[in-house]
Amino acid sequence: MLHELTSNPLFGLILSIFVFLCARKLAAKLKIAIFNPLIVSIIIVIATLKITGISYDDYYVGGSILNMLIAPATVALAIPLYRSIHLLKHHARSIMSGIIAGTIVSTLTTGLFAVLLKYDEVLLASLLPKSVTTAIAIDVSKQLGGISTVTIIAVIITGIGGAIMAPAVLKFVKVEEPVAQGIALGTSAHAIGTVKALELGTAEGAMSGLAIGVTGVVTVFVAPFMLQLFMQWL
Known part of the structure; x- marks a missing residue:
C-alpha cells in the first residue's frame, strides 16, 4: 500500500512543493541566511526518505517533473x-x-x-x-x-x-x-x-x-x- 502511494508521481511532486513552501515561510520568519529555502528543503526531503524508508527512485518519479521545469524556469x-x-x-x-x-x-x-x-x-x-x-x-x-x-x-x-x-x-x-x-x-x-x-x-x-x-x-x-x-x- 505504501509503495503504491509513494511510487505515484504526485507523491514526489507534492512532497517537494510542500516542503519548499514551508521552508520559504521559515526563511521569511527567521531572516537568517543559512536557512536558505533550498538548503532546508533538501535536508527535510532527505530526512523524510531516510526515516520512512522510501526509496529515492520512488520519490524521483514525481520529483523528475520538477526537474523538467528547470529549463523553462531559466528562460x-x-x-x-x-x-x-x-x-x-x-x-x-x-x-x-x-x-x-x-x-x-x-x-x-x-x-x-x-x-x-x-x-x-x-x-x-x-x-x-x-x-x-x-x-x-x-x-x-x-x-x-x-x-x-x-x-x-x-x-x-x-x-x-x-x-x-x-x-x-x-x-x-x-x-x-x-x-x-x-x-x-x-x-x-x-x-x-x-x-x-x-x-x-x-x-x-x-x-x-x-x-x-x-x-x-x-x-x-x-x-x-x-x-x-x-x-x-x-
Missing part, C-alpha cells in the same frame, strides 16, 4: 531582463566584459584548486561548469567526460553558497551599483543567486538573469580549454 528569467532592457543598452560593454571575466576566473580557480588538491581529470570535468545553471552544467559536464551527479551537487553548493555570502561580500567590497550586483550574482551563483538578486531589486534580478545565459554560453567554450590546460598538471 522565464528573460521577463525581468526585458523590463530593464534600457540598463542593458546603456551598460552593454561593461556587462559583457564583466560576465566573460567572471566566467574565466571561475573556471581558472577551479582548475588551480584541482591541481593543488590533486583532483583527477573526471572530477575536474565535473566541477568546471559549477557556476552555470543546472540545465547547461549537466550538458557541459557530459561533453567533458564528467559525472553528472557530482556536477549537480557542485552547482547546488555553488548557488546556495553564493546566495548566502553575496550580500556580505558585496557590502564588504562596497559594490552598490545594482547592475554590478546582479552581474556578480548571476555569473557566480546562477539561478539560485538570481533569486537572491531579485530580492535585492528588479534591476539586479534582470542583470543576474542575463548573466546566467551569457555565462552558460561562455562556459561551453572556456571549460574545454581549461580542462586541456590543467590536465597536464593533474
